[in-house]
Amino acid sequence: MKQKDPIDRLRRHLVKQGVSDNELEAVAARVKTELDAVVDRARRAPRPDPATVLEDVYSTAFAMAQRA
Amino acid sequence: MMELTFIEIIRRALDEEMARDNSIYLLGEDVAAGGAFGVTRGLVDKHGARRVRNTPISEAAITGLATGAALCGLRPVLEIMFIDFATLAMDCLVNQTAKYRYMAGGQLSVPMVVRTQAGAAGGAAAQHSQSLESWFIHVPGLVVVAPSSPSEAYGLLKSAIRLDDPVLFIEHKRLYAMKEPLDEQAGSLPIGQARVVREGHDVTLVAYSAMVRTALEAADALSRDGISVEVIDLRSLVPLDIETLVRSVAKTHRAVIAHEAVETGGVGAEVAARLGVAAFDELDAPITRVGCPFAPIPFAPELEQALLPGSRQIEQAVRELVG
Numbered sequence: 001m002k003q004k005d006p007i008d009r010l011r012r013h014l015v016k017q018g019v020s021d022n023e024l025e026a027v028a029a030r031v032k033t034e035l036d037a038v039v040d041r042a043r044r045a046p047r048p049d050p051a052t053v054l055e056d057v058y059s060t061a062f063a064m065a066q067r068a
Numbered sequence: 069m070m071e072l073t074f075i076e077i078i079r080r081a082l083d084e085e086m087a088r089d090n091s092i093y094l095l096g097e098d099v100a101a102g103g104a105f106g107v108t109r110g111l112v113d114k115h116g117a118r119r120v121r122n123t124p125i126s127e128a129a130i131t132g133l134a135t136g137a138a139l140c141g142l143r144p145v146l147e148i149m150f151i152d153f154a155t156l157a158m159d160c161l162v163n164q165t166a167k168y169r170y171m172a173g174g175q176l177s178v179p180m181v182v183r184t185q186a187g188a189a190g191g192a193a194a195q196h197s198q199s200l201e202s203w204f205i206h207v208p209g210l211v212v213v214a215p216s217s218p219s220e221a222y223g224l225l226k227s228a229i230r231l232d233d234p235v236l237f238i239e240h241k242r243l244y245a246m247k248e249p250l251d252e253q254a255g256s257l258p259i260g261q262a263r264v265v266r267e268g269h270d271v272t273l274v275a276y277s278a279m280v281r282t283a284l285e286a287a288d289a290l291s292r293d294g295i296s297v298e299v300i301d302l303r304s305l306v307p308l309d310i311e312t313l314v315r316s317v318a319k320t321h322r323a324v325i326a327h328e329a330v331e332t333g334g335v336g337a338e339v340a341a342r343l344g345v346a347a348f349d350e351l352d353a354p355i356t357r358v359g360c361p362f363a364p365i366p367f368a369p370e371l372e373q374a375l376l377p378g379s380r381q382i383e384q385a386v387r388e389l390v391g
C-alpha cells in the first residue's frame with residue numbers, strides 16, 4: 001500500500017531526479033510551519049456570526065437586486 | 069427595425085458582448101462551426117479560434133474548464149447542446165460552480181453562462197426534449213433564466229453575461245425560428261424582474277420560456293368570451309419575482325401557472341406555494357397548474373402533440389377558475 005502512496009512516489013521520483021533529502025525536508029518543514037500557523041489562526045478566530053449565514057451565495061450586486 | 073430570429077439575436081448578443089469585453093469567450097461542442105443549431109455560426113471568423121473554442125464531447129469537461137476559467141478571471145459562455153445532457157455536467161455545476169463563491173467566503177466569483185437548449189419540438193424524443201429547469205432552481209448559487217422571445221433573449225443574455233454569478237440560460241428549441249424586430253436602442257434587461265406581457269383583470273396566467281406564447285394564444289381565445297387574462301412572463305426562475313405576481317393576484321384574485329415541464333416538483337409548485345402564502349387573503353380560488361403529464365416526451369408527432377400542454381389546456385384551466 002505504502003509503495004503506491006503518491007506522496008511517497010513523488011518523493012522517490014524527485015530524489016531520482018537529483019533533489020536532495022535536505023531540500024525535501026526543508027520544503028516539508030516550511031509547509032508544516034505554514035499549516036500550523038493557519039490552523040492556529042483558524043482556532044483563534046471568532047466563531048462566525050449566524051446573521052451572516054446567507055452571505056456570499058450570490059454576488060453583492062445581485063443579492064441586492066434580489067432583495068429589491 | 070430589423071427582424072431577427074431567436075438564433076440570430078442570440079448570435080448578435082454574443083457578438084456584441086465579445087466585442088465589448090475581451091474576457092468573454094465561447095466554448096462547446098462544434099461552436100466554431102455554429103453548434104448543433106448554428107447559433108454561434110460565424111463568430112470564429114470575427115473573434116478568432118482562441119475565443120470560440122471547440123471542445124470534446126464531454127459536458128463534464130466543458131463545464132469544469134469553464135468554471136476554472138471563470139475563477140481565473142475570464143467570462144466563459146459555454147453551450148450544452150441539449151439540457152438533457154446537462155445531467156453529465158451536474159457534479160461540476162452543483163458541487164463546484166454553484167459553491168465556489170460561498171465556500172471561498174466571497175473571495176471568488178464564477179461569472180459564466182451555460183447556454184442550453186430545451187423543450188419539445190419536432191420529434192426530438194425522450195432524451196432530447198426535456199424541460200429540466202426545476203432541477204437547477206433547487207441549487208443555491210445558480211441563476212436560472214428562461215427567455216420567452218428573441219428580444220427578451222437579447223436583453224437577458226447580455227445581463228447574464230455581465231453578472232458575476234453562474235447563470236443557466238435556457239433556450240427553447242421551439243422559439244429558435246421565431247422572428248422579432250430588434251430595436252437598435254435595445255440594451256440589457258434586468259434579471260429578477262417578471263414582465264406583465266398582457267394586462268387583464270379576471271385571472272393571472274404565469275408562464276415562462278415558450279409557454280408565454282401559448283399563454284398569449286389562450287388569453288386571446290378567452291378574451292373572445294369576455295374573460296380578461298393577465299399574462300406574466302417570469303423571465304428568470306431564480307430569482308423568482310414573487311412581488312409582481314402578488315400585485316397581479318391582488319387585482320385578479322385567481323392564478324394559473326403554465327409550463328411545459330412535468331407538473332410534479334416543478335416551477336408551478338414553487339410559484340403556487342409562495343403565492344399561496346404571500347397572496348392568501350387575495351385568492352378567491354385555488355392556484356392551479358398546467359404542465360406535462362408525468363411521462364417522457366414521445367417521439368411520434370401525434371403522441372408528442374397529445375402529451376404537450378397547449379393553449380387548449382390553459383383555456384380549460386382558466387375557465388374552471390372563473391366558471
